[in-house]
Amino acid sequence: MTEKAVYFDSSKCTACKGCQVACKTWNNLPSPLGTNEAKWSGTHQNPADLNGDTRLIITFNELEGDSKIKPVKWAFGRRACQHCTDAPCASVCPGGALVRNEETGFVEVYQDKCVGCQYCHSACPFDVPRYESNGLLDKTVIDKCTGCADRVAHGMAPACVSACQPNALQFGDRDEMIAKGKEKVAWLHENGYPDACLYGEHEMGGLHVIQVLKYGIDAHDQVQDPKAPATAQLTQIMKPVTGAISGLTVAGLAAMFGLAIGYKRDKLAYNPETEDTVSVITGDIVQHGDPQDDKTVMEHITENLPIGKKGDK
Ligand code: SF4
Ligand code: SF4
Ligand code: SF4
Structure with a gap:
């Protein structure tokens, strides 16, 4: 066709x-x-x-x-x-x-x-x-x-x-x-x-x-x-990693965006209920979140990234 x-x-x-x-x-x-x-x-x-x-x-x-x-x-x-x-x-x-x-x-x-x-x-x-x-x-x-x-x-x-x-x-x-x-x-x-x-x-x-x-x-x-946006290329690079940690859910995938703000992508997961970032290997909380605020997971993540919409570079 x-x-x-x-x-x-x-x-x-x-x-x-x-x-x-x-x-x-x-x-x-x-x-x-x-x-x-x-x-x-x-x-x-x-x-x-x-x-x-x-x-x-x-x-x-x-x-x-x-x-x-x-x-x-x-x-x-x-x-x-x-x-x-x-x-x-x-x-x-x-x-x-x-x-x-x-x-x-x-x-x-x-x-x-x-x-x-x-x-x-x-x-x-x-x-x-x-x-x-x-x-x-x-x-x-x-x-x-x-x-x-x-x-x-x-x-x-x-x-x-x-x-x-x-x-x-x-x-x-x-x-x-x-x-x-x-x-x-x-x-x-x-x-x-x-x-x-x-x-x-x-x-x-x-x-x-x-x-x-x-x-x-x-x-x-x-x-x-x-x-x-730059994050699209970032996640493209990260995609193979998601297979390696197949036990992680969407929340874990979201944490991978954190690479841009200093997270190490293949070792961390994100808990959407507590909004904590945890080590997949040890289970320790490496960054505490704030479940009391009314921001979505994506808002938490993207507010730290230098990206924009509608053609911004
Ligand atoms: S806009 Fe709606 S109707 Fe048109 S192609 Fe897309 S899905 Fe189909
Ligand atoms: S317009 Fe947006 S949703 Fe549609 S193919 Fe392009 S990137 Fe995907
Ligand atoms: S709104 Fe415009 S494009 Fe849509 S059916 Fe009417 S004339 Fe066609």
Whole structure:
């Protein structure tokens, strides 16, 4: 099979959110949202962000219009997994829950293998994989767009694509989607949209969501020059060690992040109940934690690391 891609043309999108609904319907994901999640927030974006049972949102950005007749220009965006070729989420996952399909190029999800460590969330430059459900599902695993691997395997387009009436979303061979996008960007340049650009051809080794961004990268809430954070490379190095200490759980894996703050990775484990770091060999506590604070394990760990989101180096 040739590598595939979802194509998104922001200049055709009407922000009807049909794709959001189709994603939830096909993938059996609930939504508790009857009203705008953020009450009166001045935005039509709903929900405000991805979460454990929302794999796709259409983003709404208002730009200043060019006339009294048209005071607002809308820069609609598509926020979901971009299915990176160099996918740091898959590289850091100790359980093998995120796996890049070498045929389609999509990064698939095997929730039965997720150990709940959320390394993938920390590693993703697009802030995509999510753990927290909206409360309707009793989930303790990660969720993100799968590329509708089940549909694609049967020759169908992803559910979101199939629901898009104006053809803003399309699906096909990746090289064809790139060619289509380039043609559209050239047309936009000729017709008064000098900031229009193609996104996804080269980012992260090549994305499998190819986007035409009518008003440029920032206007459509995309990430300039995305990069995997340093911890993604760190955990990649550490992965073989996890096999050597297979008795350790997620907590132990979390302690491995501690290498960056001075822990010796193959000798220490982390107890999420006491928040103590203990020696695997002697059982002694080498660093006391504070279970009274309300920080998560990942917050404890990442606050000590020099990493950032959205392309920070
Ligand atoms: S279904 Fe198509 S037009 Fe509607 S919000 Fe999604 S991409 Fe935009
Ligand atoms: S490809 Fe499937 S899982 Fe991904 S956003 Fe579209 S409908 Fe949702
Ligand atoms: S966008 Fe994030 S979750 Fe999706 S493949 Fe890339 S790194 Fe993984």
